[in-house]
Structures are given as structure tokens and as C-alpha cells.
Amino acid sequence: MSFTIAVSGKGGTGKTTLAGMIIRFLLDKGKGPILAVDADSNSNLNEVLGVQIRSTIGETRETMKKDVPVGMTKDIWFEYKVQEALTEARGFDLIAMGRPEGPGCYCAANTLARKCLDLLTGNYQYIVIDNEAGMEHFSRLTTRDVDLLFILSDSSQRGILTASRIRDLIHALDLRIVREVLVVNRVQGEPGSEFYEEVKKQNLELGGVLPVDEEVYRYDSEGKPTFQLPLESKAVQSARRIFEKYIQ
Ligand SMILES: Nc1ncnc2c1ncn2[C@@H]1O[C@H](COP(=O)(O)OP(=O)(O)O)[C@@H](O)[C@H]1O
Ligand SMILES: [Mg+2]
Numbered sequence: 001m002s003f004t005i006a007v008s009g010k011g012g013t014g015k016t017t018l019a020g021m022i023i024r025f026l027l028d029k030g031k032g033p034i035l036a037v038d039a040d041s042n043s044n045l046n047e048v049l050g051v052q053i054r055s056t057i058g059e060t061r062e063t064m065k066k067d068v069p070v071g072m073t074k075d076i077w078f079e080y081k082v083q084e085a086l087t088e089a090r091g092f093d094l095i096a097m098g099r100p101e102g103p104g105c106y107c108a109a110n111t112l113a114r115k116c117l118d119l120l121t122g123n124y125q126y127i128v129i130d131n132e133a134g135m136e137h138f139s140r141l142t143t144r145d146v147d148l149l150f151i152l153s154d155s156s157q158r159g160i161l162t163a164s165r166i167r168d169l170i171h172a173l174d175l176r177i178v179r180e181v182l183v184v185n186r187v188q189g190e191p192g193s194e195f196y197e198e199v200k201k202q203n204l205e206l207g208g209v210l211p212v213d214e215e216v217y218r219y220d221s222e223g224k225p226t227f228q229l230p231l232e233s234k235a236v237q238s239a240r241r242i243f244e245k246y247i248q
Pocket of ligand 2: 016
């Protein structure tokens with residue numbers, strides 16, 4: 001049985017950065033095999049992880065439809081194409097869903113993405129899914145239970161409110177979430193009492209707080225994968241305390 005971790009939250013709250021830190025944490029703990037899933041149509045998890053992707057599932061969709069080679073079944077062709085889109089990196093594999101190419105609706109692309117995940121997930125102990133801001137695609141992406149859902153937010157009252165709305169939206173989807181945890185990112189100093197009150201009012205479980213970290217920013221602006229941030233980095237240290245609590 002694999003353990004599925006998903007990261008959600010408003011755009012720019014640090015989802016992809018956190019997904020990278022989770023993968024790094026699992027690797028350092030010697031846990032695996034790990035499948036990293038980039039479910040954001042503007043794929044950039046690969047940049048945070050410092051790996052190149054050859055193609056996305058969205059890109060291969062058109063060719064999958066058209067040219068099933070003679071003598072091959074559609075299923076085998078599909079498996080072949082999924083393997084082709086899978087990037088094998090040091091200690092983990094990465095699959096990017098990308099955006100659907102050409103005409104056709106997102107539903108077909110989502111069905112394909114789900115088929116792809118269903119095909120792959122059996123091979124991995126840990127699945128880490130980085131999402132885009134909207135979560136609508138999520139229930140179509142996976143029928144699996146999500147063991148741990150991180151909801152990211154900033155520390156503003158509005159941010160916490162948005163996080164609770166995202167939580168409600170996810171609850172409305174046909175998915176089983178075993179545990180959901182709020183992670184507040186890019187915090188300056190100590191959050192005030194209003195912050196804790198709002199978290200309580202919204203009935204969110206606070207997993208922890210990550211400080212604003214110039215090193216994260218510096219890595220990013222230099223085009224260096226934040227996955228490679230040193231353990232001493234403030235944000236990495238805080239993130240690891242959270243992971244220690246929730247990821248076995
Ligand atoms: N704790 C942090 N301190 C400083 N910058 C951060 C921190 N967390 C994330 N960032 C930066 O914020 C930006 C958005 O992060 P990202 O992970 O891409 O968000 P999302 O995936 O939610 O859109 C990136 O430039 C990232 O490097
Ligand atoms: Mg992102």
C-alpha cells in the first residue's frame with residue numbers, strides 16, 4: 001500500500017516548494033520508491049527538483065489517440081507512452097500531467113491522467129502530488145485515498161479563510177482524505193493571536209509555520225532547484241519538523 005501526500009493551496013503560497021521539500025525529506029530518510037506527480041498544467045515541479053522532463057501526459061495524448069502501431073493493443077501502447085513520459089531521477093520518478101494539447105475537453109485529458117496514475121501508483125511506496133491552485137481537477141485525477149493533504153496559506157486572515165474554503169471544496173469532491181493539515185508559509189516573525197484565533201475559528205489543524213527564508217528566494221532567482229537547499233535553511237528546518245510529525 002502506498003502513502004499518498006497531496007499539496008494544495010492558493011497560487012504562490014509555496015505548494016511546489018513544499019512538494020520538493022517532502023520528496024527531499026523522504027529521500028534523506030531512505031524511504032521509497034517515490035513517485036512525484038506534477039498535476040499543475042503549468043508544470044514546474046521539475047525545476048524545483050532540478051530534473052528535465054521529456055514530455056507530459058497532456059502532450060502525448062494526441063499521439064496516443066492517433067497512431068497505435070500495428071500489432072499493439074491500445075493498452076500496451078498506453079503503457080508504453082506513460083513510461084516514455086516518466087522521468088527517472090536519482091531516488092524518485094516524476095510524471096507531469098501538463099495541459100491537454102489541441103482540441104478536446106479537459107475531461108478526456110483527466111480520464112487519461114487518472115488512468116496513467118492508476119497504472120503507475122502500484123509501483124511506489126510514496127506518491128507526492130503537487131497541484132495547481134484550483135482543486136477541481138483533483139477528484140478526476142485520482143480515485144485513491146489521500147493519506148495526507150497539506151493546505152498551504154499565508155498568515156493573513158484572508159489567507160486562512162481561503163485555505164478553509166479550499167478544504168471545503170475538497171470535501172465536496174468524491175475523495176477520501178485521511179488527514180488534512182494547514183501549513184502557513186512565508187511568515188515574518190511570530191504570527192499574532194488573531195492568526196491563531198482565525199485558524200481555530202476555521203477549524204483547521206495547524207501543522208506548522210514556515211518562516212520567510214531569503215535563501216529560498218535566492219535559490220529561486222538564481223534558477224537553482226530549491227530541492228537542493230541545505231538542511232540548515234530556516235524554511236527547510238521548519239518544514240522537516242512538520243514532516244516528522246505527519247509522515248511515517
Ligand atoms: N518560505 C519561503 N521563503 C521565501 N520564499 C518562498 C518561501 N516559500 C516559497 N517561496 C517562493 O515563493 C514563490 C512561490 O512558491 P511556489 O512553491 O512556486 O508556489 P505555488 O506552487 O503555490 O504557486 C517561489 O518563488 C518560491 O521560491
Ligand atoms: Mg506550483
